Amino acid sequence: MFMFRRPASLIAAYWSRAIKSTQRILLCAPILIAGLSATPGITYAQEAASLTTPTRSARLLGETVADRPSKYYRFETHAIDSADGKRHYRIQIAIPSTPAPAGGYATLYMLDGNAAIDTIVDQDLEWLSRRHPPVLVAIGYDIPTRNDVVSRAYDYTPPIMADGQIIAQQPVVRGHVGGGADIFLAFIESRIKPLVRSRAGVGDQEYLWGHSYGGLFALHTLLTQPDSFSRYVVGDPSAWWYKGALVREWDAFDKTRAAGKRVAILVGTKPRPDHRPAPSSTPIRMSDGRLLDSHSALREMAAGLLSHAADASYETFSEQGHGGMIRVSLERALLIASEP
Structure with missing residues (x-):
């Protein structure tokens, strides 16, 4: 059953600005835990604004938390290449x-x-240290900028399937070759997870966060190899990609395999300032013939997961565009990962 309510005041610096304008649409009981005495330090406004510019992918990295001494966390950096030598990762x-x-x-x-x-x-x-701090693993690319648009387009998108057969091994969308999601997931399982286990005392609670194409990858993983992670936090996933290929994966998915998984889907619905149509508005044909935008399709997917015993939720943030959802969804991932 859907519930409409205003958000709880958990993340003070964020919700103090958003509570008057955001309508959250939840599919299940609220994820946020009331009564927390500590909240993360939120300074996302400038970050969100910068991410709305056309050059966000080329934005150079400055000093980050990984470069500064911290009494709460110790950072390590590792370089790993893909098996074909074409992609170079910074872990x-x-x-x-x-x-x-x-x-x-x-x-x-x-x-x-x-x-x-x-x-x-x-x-x-600091906030995480006062809860149940998780190990954080940033899977990036060994470049001086925030994103490698070519590599992520390949790594985060799946091959195209029809009737159980691959019909496009390397689909091209917006000029970028895709189709490497299964290879990338195997890379995470065979190279990154063993590295993390060798460096930190981790247990079997493994969670995945992704935004945009990363959100597409997270949901593809849920729908193809759901036991890879126990919790999935997804920000503005690109469900529109390749005419809604994700929805076709959803149609073929045995929903009972997601039972017990926690899946949080968060989307920004703020209109673009230049009135250009957002990719999420691209019509997606559902299995029953209906045409839905990607947000509506994602909402139906979350409802379907919930009805099959997954702890699934779908939320909208009317004051956030696509770029701003990086910070919003990452906040949620930090919250969920630090729960008991």
């Missing part, structure tokens, strides 16, 4: 200073790792 692992609990730390894997590390602020690390 940044943030290990809490507090001793690992008996079952090991939870681990939050963050796609677009350069942008994720550039978005997290020192106050976030």
